[in-house]
Amino acid sequence: MLALADVVKHYRDGDGGTVRALDGVSLNVASGELVALYGPSGSGKTTLLSIVAALFAPDRGEVRVDGRAVSGLTGKEAAGYRLRQVGYIPQAPGLMPGVPAVDNAALKLFDLRRSPREARREVAPLLHRLGLGERLKHRPEQLSAGERQRVAIARALAAGPKLVLADEPTGALDSVRSREVLQLLKELCDEQQVAMLLATHDPQAAAYADEAIALIDGQLVAHVPDVGAGLAGTR
Ligand code: ADP
Numbered sequence: 137m138l139a140l141a142d143v144v145k146h147y148r149d150g151d152g153g154t155v156r157a158l159d160g161v162s163l164n165v166a167s168g169e170l171v172a173l174y175g176p177s178g179s180g181k182t183t184l185l186s187i188v189a190a191l192f193a194p195d196r197g198e199v200r201v202d203g204r205a206v207s208g209l210t211g212k213e214a215a216g217y218r219l220r221q222v223g224y225i226p227q228a229p230g231l232m233p234g235v236p237a238v239d240n241a242a243l244k245l246f247d248l249r250r251s252p253r254e255a256r257r258e259v260a261p262l263l264h265r266l267g268l269g270e271r272l273k274h275r276p277e278q279l280s281a282g283e284r285q286r287v288a289i290a291r292a293l294a295a296g297p298k299l300v301l302a303d304e305p306t307g308a309l310d311s312v313r314s315r316e317v318l319q320l321l322k323e324l325c326d327e328q329q330v331a332m333l334l335a336t337h338d339p340q341a342a343a344y345a346d347e348a349i350a351l352i353d354g355q356l357v358a359h360v361p362d363v364g365a366g367l368a369g370t371r
Pocket of ligand 1: 147148149155156157175176177178179180181182183184
């Protein structure tokens with residue numbers, strides 16, 4: 137579903153030098169597969185997710201989603217691609233204050249011109265699935281941190297994306313809530329058959345992935361299938 141081939145992105149730093157944020161990255165994520173991109177702060181994870189989301193193009197290399205090259209899209213095409221094909225789960229849920237959970241989750245469906253009634257009907261089963269069936273009309277202020285993050289997950293999945301990008305999705309949660317959210321992401325990945333790329337510096341998060349790939353200074357240093365196996369007992 138997602139294929140990166142030799143993706144390079146360099147930035148200029150303030151001293152006229154070059155930061156090699158991504159230095160020839162190739163990876164694949166299949167439908168129904170959860171791949172963790174595991175690395176410390178500054179290793180290039182956000183740059184990679186931003187390129188996959190077509191927020192900007194790489195200097196070199198190619199990104200294909202469902203066979204279509206996304207690096208050459210115009211601004212308008214890229215916006216349509218993000219709306220229809222990509223779900224994004226940020227570290228902080230970014231919900232609209234004062235707005236009921238169901239409407240916060242249905243944001244993309246409103247953008248896709250569903251009527252409010254249709255949008256709410258469409259997103260409700262997902263919120264039930266995420267354990268928020270009793271919270272549909274609650275506002276973000278009335279929800280716990282874990283519940284707010286689950287609303288953000290519902291928002292990311294609401295329009296039926298093929299690809300989900302999660303950028304430190306448990307970074308703001310305690311370890312018990314993190315495990316709940318990671319378990320849900322893993323289950324949803326399989327149930328909805330989305331390709332999921334999870335950027336994290338947290339070995340616990342990487343342990344939930346089908347495959348963990350380490351990114352250091354913009355390079356994939358190794359595929360680490362044993363990260364998950366080694367930490368499975370800590371779940
Ligand atoms: P991560 O998400 O793993 O923390 P980033 O992709 O944010 O990593 O950053 C990778 C490297 O690129 C870092 O050294 C960072 O300082 C640098 N960088 C990121 N964005 C910019 C930018 N817009 N201009 C210059 N350097 C940048």
